[in-house]
Structures are given as C-alpha cells and as structure tokens.
Amino acid sequence: MSKVLIIGAGGVSNVVVRKCAQNSSVYSEILLASRTKSKCDAIAQDIKNIPIHTAKVNADDPAEVAALIRDFKPELVLNVALPYQDLPIMDACLAEGVNYLDAANYEPKDKAHFEYSWQWAYHDRFKKAGIMALLGSGFDPGVTNVYTAYAKKHYFDSVDTLDIVDCNAGNHGQAFATNFNPEINIREVTQKGKFYKDGNFYEIPPMSEHKSVDYPQVGPRESYLLWHEELESLVKFIPEIKQARFWMTFGQEYLTHLRVLEDVGMTRIDPVEFKGQKIIPLEFLKALLPEPGTLGQNYTGKTCIGCQLTGTKDGKPQTYFVYNVCDHAECFKEVKAQAVSYTTGVPVMLGGAMMLTGKWKGEGVFNMEQFDPDPFMEEIGKWGLPWHEIFGQKLV
Numbered sequence: 001m002s003k004v005l006i007i008g009a010g011g012v013s014n015v016v017v018r019k020c021a022q023n024s025s026v027y028s029e030i031l032l033a034s035r036t037k038s039k040c041d042a043i044a045q046d047i048k049n050i051p052i053h054t055a056k057v058n059a060d061d062p063a064e065v066a067a068l069i070r071d072f073k074p075e076l077v078l079n080v081a082l083p084y085q086d087l088p089i090m091d092a093c094l095a096e097g098v099n100y101l102d103a104a105n106y107e108p109k110d111k112a113h114f115e116y117s118w119q120w121a122y123h124d125r126f127k128k129a130g131i132m133a134l135l136g137s138g139f140d141p142g143v144t145n146v147y148t149a150y151a152k153k154h155y156f157d158s159v160d161t162l163d164i165v166d167c168n169a170g171n172h173g174q175a176f177a178t179n180f181n182p183e184i185n186i187r188e189v190t191q192k193g194k195f196y197k198d199g200n201f202y203e204i205p206p207m208s209e210h211k212s213v214d215y216p217q218v219g220p221r222e223s224y225l226l227w228h229e230e231l232e233s234l235v236k237f238i239p240e241i242k243q244a245r246f247w248m249t250f251g252q253e254y255l256t257h258l259r260v261l262e263d264v265g266m267t268r269i270d271p272v273e274f275k276g277q278k279i280i281p282l283e284f285l286k287a288l289l290p291e292p293g294t295l296g297q298n299y300t301g302k303t304c305i306g307c308q309l310t311g312t313k314d315g316k317p318q319t320y321f322v323y324n325v326c327d328h329a330e331c332f333k334e335v336k337a338q339a340v341s342y343t344t345g346v347p348v349m350l351g352g353a354m355m356l357t358g359k360w361k362g363e364g365v366f367n368m369e370q371f372d373p374d375p376f377m378e379e380i381g382k383w384g385l386p387w388h389e390i391f392g393q394k395l396v
C-alpha cells in the first residue's frame with residue numbers, strides 16, 4: 001500500500017489517476033499536483049475509493065516539487081507533466097530520496113532534441129542515494145521496450161532487426177489536433193527521421209521514407225519512418241540488434257495541415273517579436289489547438305502498436321510480431337479518455353506498480369527493457385491492454 005505523487009493533469013494523467021485508483025491494493029493514496037490546480041480537481045472529483053489530494057505546483061522548480069514531497073512523503077513520483085520537467089523533478093526526487101518514473105525523455109525547451117544522455121547522467125547519483133528511476137514507462141516508449149525484451153527472452157537466440165509500428169486509425173472529428181501534448185507532438189514529427197543500422201544512426205529528411213503496413217484489426221495504413229526515443233535505449237541494452245526503425249501512421253489531412261503550419265512558421269520554437277513582446281510560435285499554436293484530454297468524447301476507431309522482430313531461434317530464421325489494439329470509444333467509456341492517453345496511462349500505472357511491489361527493483365536510472373518482462377506482460381492485459389502474437393509473417 002503506497003502513497004504516490006502524480007505530477008501533471010492532462011490527458012495521460014487522467015488515465016493514470018483512474019488506473020491507480022482501480023489498483024488500490026498497490027496505490028493507497030494520491031497527491032495530484034500540476035500547474036493548473038483546477039485540472040487536478042476535475043480529475044480528482046471522480047475518485048471515490050482511495051484518498052486523493054490536489055495541489056498547484058510549478059514543476060520547472062525542483063524546490064517546489066521537493067516541498068510537496070517533504071510534506072506528503074510519497075514512495076514514488078509519477079511524472080506525467082511534460083518532458084521539459086523531467087530533470088527538475090528528478091532533482092527533487094534526489095534531494096528527498098524518493099523513487100521516480102516518467103513516460104517521455106527529457107528535451108530542452110529551446111531545442112527539439114530527444115536523447116537519454118541527460119537522464120542517464122543521473123545514474124550514479126540515484127544509485128548513491130539508493131533510489132530508482134524508471135524512464136519511459138508509457139506505450140512507446142514503454143510497452144514497446146517490454147515487448148522487445150519479452151520477444152528476445154522467449155523467442156530469439158539472436159535478434160537481427162526491430163521495427164516498431166504505431167498506428168492510430170482513429171477519427172476525432174477535428175480538422176487538426178494532436179493526440180498528446182501538441183507542442184511535444186509537433187516537435188517530434190517535424191524533426192529529421194533517424195534509424196539505427198550496424199552500429200550507427202542515420203538521419204533522413206522528415207517523412208521522406210514511408211510504406212504501407214497491414215495492421216491487424218485495422219488494415220493497411222501508410223507509415224512514416226520517425227526517430228523515436230526507445231530506439232536509443234533498445235540498441236544500447238540489446239546490442240545484438242543490427243537494425244532498428246520506428247514507423248508511425250499519419251493521415252493526409254494531418255500531413256497537409258502540418259506542412260502549411262511549418263511553411264508559415266507556426267511550428268518554430270525560437271522567439272519571435274510580436275507587438276512588443278517575444279512569443280514562441282509553437283507555444284501560441286498550442287494555445288489554439290484542442291487539448292488531448294478533450295478529444296475523447298466522439299473519437300472512433302482503433303490504435304494498433306507493436307514490435308516486429310526478426311532473427312534466429314535454434315538455428316532457424318524467426319519472425320515475430322507482438323501488438324496491442326485499443327479502441328478509442330471503449331477507452332472513453334471506461335476512463336473518459338481517448339486511446340493514445342489510455343495506452344500511455346496504463347503502463348505508467350503498471351510500471352509504478354512493478355516498482356512499488358518490488359517486482360522491478362534497482363538503484364540508479366533504468367529503462368524498461370532492463371527488467372524481466374514477464375511480470376509486466378502477465379499483468380498488462382488485465383489492466384486494459386491485452387497483447388497478441390503473430391509468428392512467421394512480416395508486416396513491415
């Protein structure tokens with residue numbers, strides 16, 4: 001029975017809080033804190049079975065987070081604010097000797113650059129403090145890392161290639177919206193594509209490589225090669241992988257809007273002079289776009305996210321695909337969220353539960369694939385994200 005501090009009160013947090021409350025034999029009390037307290041209160045009002053408190057916090061300031069930790073004394077901090085807050089929240093956890101978990105790696109505000117180096121640099125300090133940080137415990141990164149570790153453990157003597165595929169075949173009825181934080185989403189998809197091959201990372205122009213992938217329960221969808229952060233940790237911790245790529249689907253409507261927004265400068269992240277003050281165009285655009293947490297109501301269709309691995313088992317070639325399909329409308333019925341928030345929020349709760357129950361333990365900073373995938377795979381279906389397997393067939 002554990003007390004946790006959850007930071008952030010957006011689309012993902014709404015799911016995390018409800019799922020923690022469902023798992024009340026592990027999560028006994030929650031403090032939900034975010035920049036806008038009214039958003040915490042709106043989530044908290046539906047939670048009746050365990051005590052939940054709310055607070056305002058600016059998580060860019062480690063001292064403010066540390067003060068909350070000192071006062072509430074949680075065993076674990078679940079960070080579902082934005083990647084910018086990862087380091088200040090890790091600093092606060094270090095100062096107060098509390099475990100840490102997040103769902104996206106740190107990126108600096110002034111540079112759309114995602115890599116684990118900043119957070120891996122905390123390893124020795126976390127180790128010395130005797131505490132644990134679990135990085136990237138969402139779906140991708142997160143479940144995709146566990147899928148890969150599970151495939152490697154059970155079905156491969158050696159892995160040659162890894163292709164992670166992420167399809168959202170849903171329709172939210174808006175001309176243009178993003179399924180998670182608009183700023184973070186647009187920074188991710190407008191940067192160069194990158195993949196790993198034979199010990200090196202290679203960059204390609206954004207959206208320049210694409211192919212049709214036939215997703216189970218969804219059908220064929222055009223999928224674009226993107227850089228995604230889990231590739232960096234997966235090739236580090238499973239170094240036999242020779243090639244690793246990440247593919248994501250986008251509709252034509254989304255791509256057209258994105259191109260226009262880019263062309264007119266609305267996705268820029270450098271300050272621009274406007275009526276005597278400096279504004280960042282992407283921050284302004286975010287203020288105009290729907291919040292991811294509000295998209296759920298009329299969302300229809302499904303997501304399908306999975307990992308395809310090839311390699312060898314017992315001297316024979318092996319091809320394996322493991323995936324989850326999630327239905328937007330079903331998610332909304334259960335927790336008032338769309339499937340992208342849902343598929344992220346469930347593994348945040350479960351990754352935290354792995355730590356709190358001691359199934360995953362360590363001192364230092366860890367990625368998901370460093371732990372035994374079995375206890376996580378045994379439970380994730382029960383919490384709403386069942387998984388399926390296909391052998392001997394290449395989808396990518």
Ligand code: NDP
Binds near residue numbers: 039059291341
């Ligand atoms: P939202 O924009 O819906 O929510 C972000 C929340 O963080 C908001 O409540 C926001 O407050 C709060 N916040 C922002 N800055 C601060 C701050 N300085 N101090 C305190 N709170 C702050 O985003 P999502 O819920 O969609 O995403 C949450 C996280 O999950 C992101 O890091 C995202 O990258 C990650 N993610 C990971 C995925 C995965 O599969 N691994 C997939 C999808 C998302 P306010 O309401 O005031 O703006």
